[in-house]
Amino acid sequence: MHKTIKLAEAVEQIPDGARIMIGGFMGVGTAPRLIDETVRQNKKNLTIIANDTARPGVGIGKLIDAKLVRAIIVSHIGTNPETQRQLLAGEIEAELSPQGTLIERIRAGGYGLGGILTSTGLGTIVEDGKPTIDLDGQRFLVERPLKADFAFVYAKQADYLGNLAYALTARNFNPLLAMAATVVIAEAQNIVPVGVIPPDAVMTPAVLVNHLISMERRNG
Amino acid sequence: MDEKTLIAKRVALELKDGTLVNLGIGLPTQVAAYVPKHIQVFFQSENGIVGMLSLPEEGLEDEDLTDAGGRPIGALPGAATFDSAMSFGLIRGGHLDLTVLGGLQVDQMGRLANWMVPGKIVPGMGGAMDLVSGAKRVIVAMTHTVKGEAKIVKHCALPLTSSRPVSLIVTELAVIAPTEAGLELRERAPGVSVETIVKATEAELIVPENVPEMPVS
Numbered sequence: 001m002h003k004t005i006k007l008a009e010a011v012e013q014i015p016d017g018a019r020i021m022i023g024g025f026m027g028v029g030t031a032p033r034l035i036d037e038t039v040r041q042n043k044k045n046l047t048i049i050a051n052d053t054a055r056p057g058v059g060i061g062k063l064i065d066a067k068l069v070r071a072i073i074v075s076h077i078g079t080n081p082e083t084q085r086q087l088l089a090g091e092i093e094a095e096l097s098p099q100g101t102l103i104e105r106i107r108a109g110g111y112g113l114g115g116i117l118t119s120t121g122l123g124t125i126v127e128d129g130k131p132t133i134d135l136d137g138q139r140f141l142v143e144r145p146l147k148a149d150f151a152f153v154y155a156k157q158a159d160y161l162g163n164l165a166y167a168l169t170a171r172n173f174n175p176l177l178a179m180a181a182t183v184v185i186a187e188a189q190n191i192v193p194v195g196v197i198p199p200d201a202v203m204t205p206a207v208l209v210n211h212l213i214s215m216e217r218r219n220g
Numbered sequence: 221m222d223e224k225t226l227i228a229k230r231v232a233l234e235l236k237d238g239t240l241v242n243l244g245i246g247l248p249t250q251v252a253a254y255v256p257k258h259i260q261v262f263f264q265s266e267n268g269i270v271g272m273l274s275l276p277e278e279g280l281e282d283e284d285l286t287d288a289g290g291r292p293i294g295a296l297p298g299a300a301t302f303d304s305a306m307s308f309g310l311i312r313g314g315h316l317d318l319t320v321l322g323g324l325q326v327d328q329m330g331r332l333a334n335w336m337v338p339g340k341i342v343p344g345m346g347g348a349m350d351l352v353s354g355a356k357r358v359i360v361a362m363t364h365t366v367k368g369e370a371k372i373v374k375h376c377a378l379p380l381t382s383s384r385p386v387s388l389i390v391t392e393l394a395v396i397a398p399t400e401a402g403l404e405l406r407e408r409a410p411g412v413s414v415e416t417i418v419k420a421t422e423a424e425l426i427v428p429e430n431v432p433e434m435p436v437s
Contacts, residue, residue: 025267025304026290028283051304052344054290078343079290087342096342099266100308100350107305120312120353123383126345156284167284168301169267175303203303 003162003206004214010185011037014150017070019047021106021148021177026052026079027059029170031154031187033213035062045070049106049148051099051173052076053083067091073146075099098126101143103176108145110179116143151181153204158188159195162209163202171203178204187213221436223363223392226409229254229436231320231361231390235261239317240270240310242351245289248320248361262296264316266347268307271299288347311347312354319355321348323362323389325376328423330385330398332360333378345381352382364391370422372396372403393417395434402426407434 011034014020024030038046039062046069053074054061063069064083071093077083086092097105104116117140121127131142153174156167164186166174178184186209221229224247232254235241242264243249252274255261265272265287272287273294281292295301310316325333332352335345352358365371372389388406389396394417395407404426408417410433418425 025288026286028267028286028290052346074344076344076346078341078346084342094342094344096344098345098349099304099347100312100354103304103308118312118353119384120350120382122353124349124380126349166303168282168295169265169269169286170284171301172268172304172307176305 003160003209003212005211007033007037007213008041010034010211010213011041011043013183014038014043016043017045018043018150019049019148021151021173021181022048022050022060023152023154023172023174023177024050024054024059025169025172027054027061029154029166029172029174030054030059031152032059034152034185034187035059038063039066039068042066042068044068047071047073049073049146051102053080055079056082071095073097073102075102097143103173105143105146106173106176106180109147110176113145115145117141118143146180148177148181149183151177151184153178153184153186153209155186155188155204157190157192157197158186158209158212159192159197159206161194162186162206162212163194163197164188164204164209165197165201166203175204178208183210184208185211185213191215224250226392226434226436227361227363227390230395230434231359232256233435234318234359234388235259236317237261240264240315242266242311242316242319242355244319244321244348244351246322248322251320251361264307264310265293266304266307266311268304269295269299269301270310271296308347308350311350314354314356316351316355318357318359319351320359320361321351323360323371325378326360326372326386326389327376328374328403330389330403331376331383332358332381332386333376334381336379338379348381352386353384357388358386359388359390360386361390364393364417364420370420373422374424393420396425399426404428405431407432409434410436
């Protein structure tokens with residue numbers, strides 16, 4: 001079973017206008033080679049679902065710099081002045097979602113749920129245009145699930161089958177995205193033989209991973 | 221003592237042993253420097269860690285271990301890391317004892333606005349709405365005024381972060397608690413008169429007969 005794929009081939013299958021979920025928090029846990037290759041292949045009109053757009057020149061910020069993004073669904077853009085500039089200039093559309101709501105919407109998408117009920121955002125502009133529900137005397141905002149065509153997942157380790165383990169705070173959105181996209185492309189810092197990641201330490205089972213980016217030979 | 225140090229020291233007195241605490245970026249982060257001796261507090265960062273520690277020394281940075289602002293951190297023995305769904309489950313699910321956040325405005329009912337200035341900056345709410353809606357206690361740590369303008373106002377001109385009132389407001393002038401009856405003045409900063417506080421506050425304050433000084437040195 002061949003799960004590995006060359007970086008360029010993995011990105012070639014992404015059409016312009018695709019909807020891509022990308023892991024990472026300020027670039028930490030964002031697949032660096034997948035981002036660079038997406039820029040190199042000049043994929044356009046992308047919709048990006050992620051926590052943030054990092055900073056210019058960093059992580060998802062590189063896609064913003066290259067003007068490849070038409071729309072973002074994120075919780076935060078305050079650290080990226082270029083995203084703000086493109087937003088205020090009308091070059092990019094943004095849906096801002098509270099971070100805890102955003103991750104649960106992705107989870108709902110991946111776990112087959114019809115949406116989530118949360119009190120976060122009630123009585124604020126986040127509520128505008130959304131249904132609310134009264135349940136057992138408590139009011140909730142109904143937030144819709146999120147899915148995507150592709151997910152860029154970044155792991156610390158992958159085994160030959162595509163089982164994944166993440167490192168420290170670089171885990172963040174990654175394991176949730178791996179559930180919520182039609183095609184999951186994983187990039188790992190290291191690829192190890194099957195068994196090196198024990199079953200209890202696998203955070204994303206290989207069955208969820210469609211492609212594992214092959215390593216480039218680095219030692220001559 | 222400069223005003224931010226005073227605010228951080230006063231907020232630190234609210235920390236309790238064995239609790240889980242989330243500090244917002246900016247001024248609230250300074251609170252970590254004044255944790256009272258003899259107590260242990262676990263700090264959460266919403267990107268997925270309980271038990272974070274400031275980086276012990278330069279040169280020990282791990283690119284996979286950062287705070288919510290992407291800055292390198294360390295971790296206490298016994299720290300735990302997890303994904304974003306669990307991180308916000310801790311926040312919304314009633315497991316987070318306290319959050320300390322900065323503020324742009326707080327209204328008469330104690331409701332916070334701290335995530336956008338329409339037409340000027342649209343940074344996004346990040347985790348702020350979940351924190352204010354979900355933490356057991358919410359403390360706003362902010363300067364009392366900005367460029368002479370009151371930040372504790374009758375009505376917030378800025379978009380609210382949550383419809384839920386915060387638990388306590390700590391500024392360089394005063395400690396104020398939102399109550400059912402309104403905003404109650406609880407403490408004044410060392411050497412600051414009640415009149416000064418009332419003058420710097422647009423919202424109406426309930427002023428008890430005796431307003432003690434903050435126990436900060």
